[in-house]
Amino acid sequence: MPETDPPSPITVDAAPLDAPDARIRAAARIYRAARAGAGVSARVSEDVGDLPAMLDAIGLATDGPAPDVTFMRGDSTGGARADAPPPGEPVRVAMAGCGVVGGALADLLAAFPETFRLTDVLVRDRDKPRPAGASRARFVTDPDAVFDADPEIVVDVLSVGPVGHDLTAAALRAGVCVVTANKQAIAEDLVALRAAATRSGAAFDYDAAVGGGTPIVDLLGRCGDGIVSIEAVLNGTVNYILEALAGGASFGEAVAVAQKAGFAEADPTADLSGADAVAKARILAVEAFGEPLVGAPACEAFDAPRREAVLAAPGRWRQMTRIEAGPDGPEARVAFERVAPDHPFAALEGERNAARVTVRSGATASVEGRGAGPTPTAHSLLAGLLDVADILAARR
Numbered sequence: 191m192p193e194t195d196p197p198s199p200i201t202v203d204a205a206p207l208d209a210p211d212a213r214i215r216a217a218a219r220i221y222r223a224a225r226a227g228a229g230v231s232a233r234v235s236e237d238v239g240d241l242p243a244m245l246d247a248i249g250l251a252t253d254g255p256a257p258d259v260t261f262m263r264g265d266s267t268g269g270a271r272a273d274a275p276p277p278g279e280p281v282r283v284a285m286a287g288c289g290v291v292g293g294a295l296a297d298l299l300a301a302f303p304e305t306f307r308l309t310d311v312l313v314r315d316r317d318k319p320r321p322a323g324a325s326r327a328r329f330v331t332d333p334d335a336v337f338d339a340d341p342e343i344v345v346d347v348l349s350v351g352p353v354g355h356d357l358t359a360a361a362l363r364a365g366v367c368v369v370t371a372n373k374q375a376i377a378e379d380l381v382a383l384r385a386a387a388t389r390s391g392a393a394f395d396y397d398a399a400v401g402g403g404t405p406i407v408d409l410l411g412r413c414g415d416g417i418v419s420i421e422a423v424l425n426g427t428v429n430y431i432l433e434a435l436a437g438g439a440s441f442g443e444a445v446a447v448a449q450k451a452g453f454a455e456a457d458p459t460a461d462l463s464g465a466d467a468v469a470k471a472r473i474l475a476v477e478a479f480g481e482p483l484v485g486a487p488a489c490e491a492f493d494a495p496r497r498e499a500v501l502a503a504p505g506r507w508r509q510m511t512r513i514e515a516g517p518d519g520p521e522a523r524v525a526f527e528r529v530a531p532d533h534p535f536a537a538l539e540g541e542r543n544a545a546r547v548t549v550r551s552g553a554t555a556s557v558e559g560r561g562a563g564p565t566p567t568a569h570s571l572l573a574g575l576l577d578v579a580d581i582l583a584a585r586r
Contacts, residue, residue, distance in 0.1 A: 201262075204232040207239055211301040217244045218298070220259055222573045224250055225397070225405040227412055227557075230259045248569045249403040249542070249560030278586055280307040281579050284341035286333070286357050287348040288313050288320055290452050291371060294568035295347060296323035305579055309339035312348075312357075333357050337366070343578055345571060346370040349455065351377075358383060365390040367582070369574040371398035371567055374460075377469035380476045393581050395574035400470045402426060403566025404543040404559035410477045416549040417478045419514040424470045426541030426562030427454040427461040428492055428509045432500065433540055436507070441497055453541045453562040464489040467511050467524045475513055475520040478547075483513075487522035496526055503528060506536045 200223040204216040216232070223230045230250075234241075238261055242252040250258040283299065285292055288311050299306045300323035308327040311320075316329040330336065333353055336344060337360075344361040346368065348354040354375030361368050363386050370376060376383055376396055387394035397407040401424065410417065423429055427448050434444035448454040460466045468487050475483045490496060492509070500507050505528045513522040529536050534556060535544050543561025548554050560566040 200226060200228050201231045201233060204238075204241070204261075205235040207234060207237070207241060213239060213241050213244060214298060214301040216241060217248065218301075218569065218572055218576065220245060221248050221250060221403070221569050222576055224258055225408050225573055227409065227555075229257075231262050232259055234261050234263060247560075247565045249566045280305055281343060281575075281582055282307055282309050282339060282341045283343045283345060283575065284308075284310045284312075284336045284339065285324075285327075285345045285347065286312040286336060286354060287346065287372075288324060288329075289347070289349065290564045291567045291571075292345075292347040293321040293324070294564035295345065295571050296321050296327075298568055298572050299323055299575075306575065309341055310336050312336050337361075337364075341366060342582055343367045343369060343575060345575065346372040346375060347571070348372050348375065351375045355379060359386060362386040362390055362392045362394060365392050367393040367395075367578045369395045369398070369571055369578060371396075371571055373399040373466070373469045373473060377472040380473055381482055384476070393578045395578060396473065397574055398567055398570035400424065400473050401543045401545070401559065402541075402561045402563060403570050404545070404557055404561050405570070406474065406543070406545045406557055407477055409545060409547060409555060409557045410474065413478075413547050413549055413555055415480075416551070417515075417547055418550055419512070419548045420474055420478060420545060421535075421548075422474070422511045422513075422545035423508050423535050423538055423543050424467045424511045424545075424561070425461055425509055426543055426560065427458060427466075429538055429543070429561070430454075430541045431492070432507045432509070435497070435500060436504065448541075451541075452564050462492045464491050464509075464524045467509060468522075471511050471513055471522040471524065474545075475522060478513065479515060479520040481519050483522050484516060484519040485521075487524060489524040490526055492526070500526065505529075506531065506533070508535050508538070510535075
C-alpha cells in the first residue's frame with residue numbers, strides 16, 4: 191500500500207528446474223509472488239536455464255538496474271510451495287474459449303496435473319485443432335454443457351461479451367468460482383456480478399481482464415479505499431502501434447505486426463476505437479471506488495485524424511486513461527497525450543501497460559508490465575486459478 195512502507199522482498203523457492211514443467215511451475219510461483227507488489231528473490235540450486243526468458247515473456251525483468259526478480263543460489267528449503275496441490279482430488283476447471291489465450295492457459299494447466307483437471311471447454315468448432323494441454327478435455331458448443339462435470343472453477347477467455355457475461359453470472363449465482371480475462375463480459379455489470387459472488391460465496395478473480403500480465407486490479411486492492419485518482423496506459427495494442435509509428439513504421443505495418451504477435455485481434459476495432467480502454471476503465475472504477483462510472487467516459491478514437499496528428503508532432507504519445515473521484519461518482523476519460531520525457535509512462539515499450547494510483551495522502555503507487563499477448567494473460571489467469579485453488583482447499 192502506498193501509505194505504508196513498501197512490502198519486503200519475497201523469497202520464492204524456484205528449485206528444481208530440471209524439466210520444462212518444473213520451470214513453468216517456478217515461473218508461476220515467481221509471477222504469483224510478484225503480484226503482491228514486492229521484489230522477488232528466487233532461490234535456485236542449479237543453472238536457471240530458460241527461466242529468465244520465460245519470466246521476460248510474462249513481463250518480469252531479471253536484469254537491469256531495478257529487476258523484478260533476482261536469483262540467489264541455495265538449496266531448496268523443503269517448505270510448502272505456492273503451487274502445492276490442494277488436498278484430495280484436483281480442482282475441476284471448465285474453460286470458455288480456446289483461442290490464443292485459452293490455448294496458452296490449457297498448456298500451462300497441463301504442468302499442474304495434481305492441482306487442476308480441465309473438464310469441459312466451450313468452443314465454436316469442436317473439430318478445430320487444439321493445444322496438447324486440452325487433449326483430455328471434452329469440447330462442447332453449448333454454454334450450459336460447461337457445467338455438466340460440476341466444475342469448481344469456470345475460466346472465461348472468450349473474446350465476446352454476452353456469452354461470457356451470462357456464463358459468469360450463472361456460475362457465480364450457483365456458487366461456482368470464476369476466473370476471467372473477458373473484460374467485455376464484466377465491465378458493464380461488475381457491481382451486480384460482485385454482489386452475486388458475495389451472496390453465493392464464490393471466488394471471483396478478474397485481474398487478467400485489465401492489463402494482461404500487469405496486475406493493476408491487485409494494485410488497487412492493496413491501495414484500499416483511499417484512492418482519489420488513477421492514471422494508466424491500458425491498451426497494449428495501441429501502445430505498440432504508437433511505438434512502431436514513432437520508429438518509422440506505417441500504420442498498416444504496425445497493426446499487422448501487432449496482430450501477428452498476438453497483441454491485436456483479427457478485427458482491432460475495439461482497440462482503435464477506445465472501447466477496450468473504456469471497458470477496462472469501467473472495471474477499475476468499480477474496483478477503486480466501489481461504484482460504476484458516472485455516464486459514458488469521454489473517449490478519443492485512434493482514427494485517421496488522430497494518427498495524422500501523432501505523426502505531425504513527433505514525441506512520446508500515449509493513450510492515457512484517467513479515472514478520478516467526482517462529485518457524483520467516479521469519472522473517466524480516454525485521450526491521446528504527448529508525454530514529457532521524464533513522465534513515468536514515457537519509457538513504456540511495445541505492448542507494455544502501466545498504472546499510477548494516487549491516494550488521499552498524496553502518495554502514489556505504480557505497476558508496469560506486459561499488457562497484451564497470450565503468455566502474460568495466461569499467467570495472470572493461472573495466478574488467479576492458484577489463488578482460488580487455495581481458497582477451495584481451505585474449505586475442504
